Amino acid sequence: MDPFHLLSLTLVTAALLSWLNHRFIRLPTTIGVMIIALVMSLGLQGFRLVGLDVETPVESLLERIDFSHALLDIMLAFLLFAGALHVQIDNLLGQKWIITGLATVGVLVSTLLVGGMVFYAADAFGTPLPFLTCLVFGALISPTDPIAVMGILKQAGAPKSLETKIAGESLFNDGIGVVLFSVLVTVAMASGGEATAVDVAAGGATPAIHPPGASDIAALVAVEVVGAIVLGLLFGWITFRLLRSVDNYQVEVLLTLALCTGVYSLADALHSSGPLAVVVAGLLIGNTGRRYALSKRTAEHVDTFWELVDEILNVVLFVLIGMEVLVLDFTDGSRLAMGLLAIPLVLAARFLAVGGAVSMLRRRRVFTPHAVKIMTWGGLRGGISVALALSLPTTLEGRELFLVMTYVVVVFSIVVQGLTIGRLIAMIPDDARGSADTGHGS
Numbered sequence: 001m002d003p004f005h006l007l008s009l010t011l012v013t014a015a016l017l018s019w020l021n022h023r024f025i026r027l028p029t030t031i032g033v034m035i036i037a038l039v040m041s042l043g044l045q046g047f048r049l050v051g052l053d054v055e056t057p058v059e060s061l062l063e064r065i066d067f068s069h070a071l072l073d074i075m076l077a078f079l080l081f082a083g084a085l086h087v088q089i090d091n092l093l094g095q096k097w098i099i100t101g102l103a104t105v106g107v108l109v110s111t112l113l114v115g116g117m118v119f120y121a122a123d124a125f126g127t128p129l130p131f132l133t134c135l136v137f138g139a140l141i142s143p144t145d146p147i148a149v150m151g152i153l154k155q156a157g158a159p160k161s162l163e164t165k166i167a168g169e170s171l172f173n174d175g176i177g178v179v180l181f182s183v184l185v186t187v188a189m190a191s192g193g194e195a196t197a198v199d200v201a202a203g204g205a206t207p208a209i210h211p212p213g214a215s216d217i218a219a220l221v222a223v224e225v226v227g228a229i230v231l232g233l234l235f236g237w238i239t240f241r242l243l244r245s246v247d248n249y250q251v252e253v254l255l256t257l258a259l260c261t262g263v264y265s266l267a268d269a270l271h272s273s274g275p276l277a278v279v280v281a282g283l284l285i286g287n288t289g290r291r292y293a294l295s296k297r298t299a300e301h302v303d304t305f306w307e308l309v310d311e312i313l314n315v316v317l318f319v320l321i322g323m324e325v326l327v328l329d330f331t332d333g334s335r336l337a338m339g340l341l342a343i344p345l346v347l348a349a350r351f352l353a354v355g356g357a358v359s360m361l362r363r364r365r366v367f368t369p370h371a372v373k374i375m376t377w378g379g380l381r382g383g384i385s386v387a388l389a390l391s392l393p394t395t396l397e398g399r400e401l402f403l404v405m406t407y408v409v410v411v412f413s414i415v416v417q418g419l420t421i422g423r424l425i426a427m428i429p430d431d432a433r434g435s436a437d438t439g440h441g442s
Helices: 003-025 029-049 055-063 067-085 089-094 096-124 131-141 146-156 160-190 197-201 214-244 249-269 274-292 296-327 333-361 371-377 383-390 399-425
Strands: none
Touching (some): 003 029, 003 296, 029 399, 055 296, 067 160, 067 249, 067 274, 067 296, 067 383, 089 096, 089 160, 089 274, 096 160, 096 333, 131 160, 131 383, 131 399, 146 399, 160 214, 160 371, 214 249, 249 274, 249 296, 296 383, 296 399, 333 371, 333 399, 371 399, 383 399
């Protein structure tokens, strides 16, 4: 099947599942279509048990869709730009310390905690893994997914301050998480002899390895992060000047589209972080551009265009996540057990990372009641984690286990956490719901 026919089939499936959800199930669109796709996938597997092999043709079609490439190299740029375009920079700056802390130190802490817990859990299940390899799983599962988070938070009626924290963190920790993931994969692949839990428990020494040095890693992070921010600001400013010189919504929509795709592609070509570059550019256009370069009519057209792009790609993405169960190997019971164990481990790491950041800032500001619980439960994992897991090198030890674990955590996160976050938000007193967090130095 050629790419156009494959795209057509995907869009038709997404449209029909969207209609079914809207007409009969009435769940939030992304959650609804993913649940329907997941049920369909399990149903196809059930047919095989009664002798009807309708699963294999669907599997072969799914295998032709490179999920990791489709999301990380194509869809992610549009989804992040659309999300950043509607985040108010004033609100973001008001929460800058908690967002920065969670998007950087929080991701590192979560990666270490998850990696360490999985390191010993894998040994307990009889499948010891290198510590660095476990850190790779920690890195791919720790960032919260802005694609999954932002729409659900709006529908749940979260207070603006909490919505800004979680959405802002998700936009930035995505880029940081991808950089950390890339670094750890590089180090892990160069350190194939790293000790397992058995070696550590026995006090054994780690064999001599030659991973990239600290200076190499620092240079890589600098290029990825600093380079991405510079590119986003530079090309966002150039596009802002172009937008300011015209008043034609067709041209201006096209300019924003060019900025989104162009800066993401350029950042990738220069080995910088495409996600960070496109978020920075989107924030600049969505705030400075909206205020000084876009007329009211043009702003409405730009918003409508990007909201439509966001909705379409979200539905397609969550359909693919639901169907992806067909190409994963769940025949090994220990993998599924590890996946189920990973759910509380990931939530515990998230709770400790969020709780630590909030505790350090409580002396300087007052937080919304139940902020730690809501930010822990509202830190959803989504397609980015699945895409990163699928992009793991086939020679990486534990890859198949990490695929199953990631999928189980993501499905639980989107379905269970996504459907119940509203109940936690409802715990916030009415008098605190409309006010932002207060405090000096925020």
